[in-house]
Amino acid sequence: MSQFRQNPVTKQWVLIAPSRSKRPEDFRTYSVGFGLPDHDPACIFCPGNEHKNPDLCEDVCRVPNDKNWQLRVIMNKYSALENATIYRNRQFYHSQAGYGEHEVIISRKHNEPPALQSAVLVQQSLKMFQDRIKEIYKDPKINYVQVFHNHGRDAGASLIHPHYQILATPMVPPHIHDEMRGCYHHYQLTGHCIYCDIIKEETKLRDRIVYEDEYFIVMSAYASRSPFETWIIPKRHHARFEATSDIELLHLSHVLKKVLGSLYLKLSDPPLNFYIHTMPKSNDKHLIQEQKSYHWHLTVFPRLTIWAGFEYATGIPVNPMSPEMTAEFLRGEKS
Template sequence: MELRYNPLLDDWTMVASNRKKRPNMPKTDCPFCPGSGKVPDVYDVLKYDNDFPALMPEPPEPDPVGSDLYRTEKAVGKCEVILYSPSHTATLPELPVDHIEKLVDLWTERFVQLEKDSRHEYVLIFENRGEEVGVTMPHPHGQIYAYSRMPLKIRMELSNCKKHHERTGSCLICDMNQEEQEFKERVIVENDHFLAYIPFFTDYPYGLFIASKSHRTALSDFSRGEKRALADILKRMTGAMDTLFDRPFPYMMVLHQRPVTGEDVEDYYHFHIEFYPPLRERDKIKYYASSEMGAWAACNPHAVEETAPQLREAYRRWLEREGVDAS
């Protein structure tokens, strides 16, 4: 277990050979179910330290294979599993808003706790859902990684938000929200505090963003009303995704928040959630091919002005099925 420096990208690769030992899709003895001995017999949502972490508070020394060019570092950090429910088959849209609000509270609590460690530079909260994105444990859960090195994508996003602010005096994501609200066609739904849309540039046909309407940088900035509104829009949007093709909708969901050390980014960075759903049709995957992986030259097979109305219609159907108030 170690970090290996990539001089071509000025980035670090995690090497975690221990993760080969992860269990694969248990059908009966799930460690996250009450009665397993691994978790409490009663819980709503739960933080569980990952049994097969890629990052550790006290990791071993790196293998002696590095050099001045190929640097290595200890894989310092933390990997946590966040259990969404004691029910083995529950999904996020099936949970009541009150329950999802408890999940948002737990995310917030862990973010606040992990940012206290000065060795952490960034705390990433995320969920992988579905076999199509490599999920090995079917019990509903997400994860949190606390990195000792700023991930490259976050670094690039922060840099471009800062440049936009220096050039215009405004927040890039605030401006994106305004542009999407004015254009309307890519917006799926909004509530008092959050806006859900498939942005103009996304490389996934259904690459949803959920952004806070107010300029907030992290979960810990939110009021009680904003946390509940986040829980509500998460339920609605994941429900719409499941309704789109009438099947459980695989996705990668990532919460983008401010760094926990370093420069103050309050003026120019903005909380948002990005979804990377691999389906382009009911049974067809949007794969990342050579151009996309080798050159980061993203190619979306559908214009989002085509897919956003489809997701809006799926949301309307989900409302009808659930008998949920559209407001």
């Protein structure tokens, strides 16, 4: 039976229409990286190929800082943002310069996406995210830093070599504003963090929980916009990912690897995005108050459906599979 569901944080509606789908395994796709070598002589991201593109030779940093690096951070040659003077147009149409930072974090092996990487390397990547967020926030013009990963061309990856991206903007993006507004409204009404309340509700119901440990809970989102949309939420309340403790990062590396590995195996390496939502940087008094209500989290979003006329016309995503069914499938209770 079809059902409209509302995201409890952003208030976005989605339409869950399971009658339009078959089984979870029907979403298996082609393998994004099947048959790739460890090293591709033609790939500009592979070790030793830096000379193929001089614009990519200069590092921001490496881990470790030598030729045997496992992670390498560079500025994006095809940056969506520029380090330019900010201007604003306050006439009828508003605009401002595309000021910001755009970095790429490259992992070493050409054929090893995060789903196949060691937990140690995933943890190093998470630590690098923290370090780069803290460093970029030293720019007083930057108010938000977005970390994300595109895997597969259908998820927006222009290069197949595994890498993450960081975009920093002078304004807080609208979707983050929507989340913060929803969190703050719930906090004003109840005195509770809405993500903490979601954890309590999902723990009680159990049918959408995929996995949990001492520090994190993994769930198929109640109002999933697409099949297998998965939320990873820390059990300890904190507004900022960059303030996550080392022990939490250790557990997060195993949890993220488990989620990505499960999708890789059960859906044949699907195209996907994952991204971290964290509290914006601001000295604004209102935002400082909102730190009590906001709760950082990570979303894994397989790209398994295509928006059509209804979705674009209404802004209501149509999801052909219930999150209860996808959670059951990911738990291994249904194959």
